[in-house]
Structures are given as C-alpha cells and as structure tokens.
Amino acid sequence: IVQQNFRPAFDLFEVGGYDVTTAAAGPADAVHVTLPRSRELAKGLLAQAEKLAGDGLVIIDGAKTDGIDAILKFAKSRVAIDGQMSKAHGKIFWFSAANAFEDCALPEPAVLESGWITQPGVFSADGPDAGSEALVRVLPQSLKGRGADLGGGWGFLTRHLLYLKGVSHVDLVEADHRALACAQLNVTDDRVAFHWADATTWGPPGSLDWVVSNPPFHTSRVPDASLGQDFIRSAARLLKPKGTFVMVANRHLPYETTLSSCFAQVQELDGDNRFKILQADQPISAGKPTRARRR
Secondary structure, three states: OEEOOEHHHHHHHHHOOOOEEOOOOOOOOEEEEEOOOOHHHHHHHHHHHHHHHOOOEEEEEEEHHHOHHHHHHHHHOOOOEEEEEEEOOEEEEEEEOOOOOHHHOOOOOEEOOOOOEEOOOOOOOOOOOHHHHHHHHOOOOOOOEEEEEEOOOOOHHHHHHOOOOOEEEEEEEEOEHHHHHHHHHHOOOOOEEEEEOOOOOOOOOOOEEEEEEOOOOOOOOOOOHHHHHHHHHHHHHHEEEEEEEEEEEEOOOOOHHHHHHHEEEEEEEEEOOOEEEEEEEEEOOOOOOOOOEEO
C-alpha cells in the first residue's frame, strides 16, 4: 500500500498498479517513509509509520538537503537505530517500532492568529506568502464570470477572488490533499468547487473566463521554472478566446517568453524587486503562431 497526498505522484502509482491512498491503515510488517522537506511533517510521518508498523520495522530515507541527518539525530535520541547506509547525497536508516514518537503526530488543521486555517507541511503553513499578498492587492476588478485558482493551496487567493463583484464561480485546483482540506475550511462559499488535481492537466479546454495563479517553482530545493511554465500553458488551454490570466512570480523567473507564446497580449501589472504580477490576455490557439504584444 502506498500513501501519497500529492496528486501527480498518486496518479503515477495508481497507473503502475499499486494500491494508493491518502491515509494508510495498518498493521504492516514494515513501513517506508520518504522524507519530505517539512520538518514537522517528517516527524508526523515518522510517528504514523511507527504506529502502522506495530512491532515491525520503520525505514526512513531522504536527501541530506531535505534534513535526513537531523531526523536521524532526532530518531537516535528516542530509539536504537538498527542500521543505516549513505550513498551520494542520500541516507537511509531503520529501527524497530517502539511507540517512541507518539508525541510527534501531525497536528490537525488549526487556526492561525491571522484567522486562516493551515497545517504543518503545506506550502506557507505559517500564513499567506508575500507573493500571494502582492497579487491580491492588484487583482483586476474586471475579472468576471467563471474562473480558476490554479495551485490554490489552502485558499488565500480564492477567498479574495470572491470579493470581486463580477466573479460567479471559482474552481480551486490543488495537488496537495492536505492543503485542499484546509482550503475547504477556509472557503465556505457555494460559488467555489474544490478539485484535488494536477493543475497542469485539469479541466476542459476553453471553459473559463479567467485564471489566476501563484504557481510553484520547485518540487525540491532546486528552482525549476518549467513548473510555472506548465501552469501558464494550462491556463491558456483552459481559457476562452477572450480570457485573462493573472499570475505572480519571483522577479528572476523567466516566464515572459512562455506567456508571449501562449497569449496575444502580455503586460506587467505591478511588481518590485522581489515579485512581478503579470497579466496575459487572449490565449493563442494551438498551431496558430503569432507575436504577443507587450504593454
């Protein structure tokens, strides 16, 4: 059985014939944990693994850049490590389950001082990230009709989109199952539909009036602009011929060329030395080359 909360990976395991779930249930003779980047989530998974394993074996592996050495040190303070191996930039260790990590269980979604509900391990778990805050300050008041928040996380952008008078429906699309569960607590408006899905493949073409996004730009600690570029292409695919796409990105990320190849008009709405808010209008149909007009 594979436990996986990230939809693209969930789908890959499922296609491969594995029994996949978002919440594994024991018992199991052995439980393997691939270390996530979040320290709190890592400890939570360690506690869950030990509970599922009963008297069995818990195996932890991960990259040094994701904190495997720190987790190994933490585990050694609680249990006897039966073995460990290192290779290249990774490490694996294992121990016999002993109910030593019960106090590390991942907390349920909880309300922050700001009023938002998040959970350790989701993106920007401590509160709205600065890029999204910059975007909501300049959301075009002209957005109306049906639209989507691609990579909507725990719902910050979606709730602000609902403040726009012309917005009649928002599809919040998020690949992280835990983040989506928080979004459903943060946004209770009937105009919103929640989708646990890969934003780069979700939805019927030409169905939306507008799309807004704060796209991810890494799945590890190494920046990867191709993720945001795939979000741009997905937005262009989803939009009606006169549709509008608005996104925020770190200043250094090279998205303008992709935007210009996907939309007839591209402009920078606002920005500073950290972020840029870009608007693109009129998606270009596949197979119809044209040069975008920059404003």
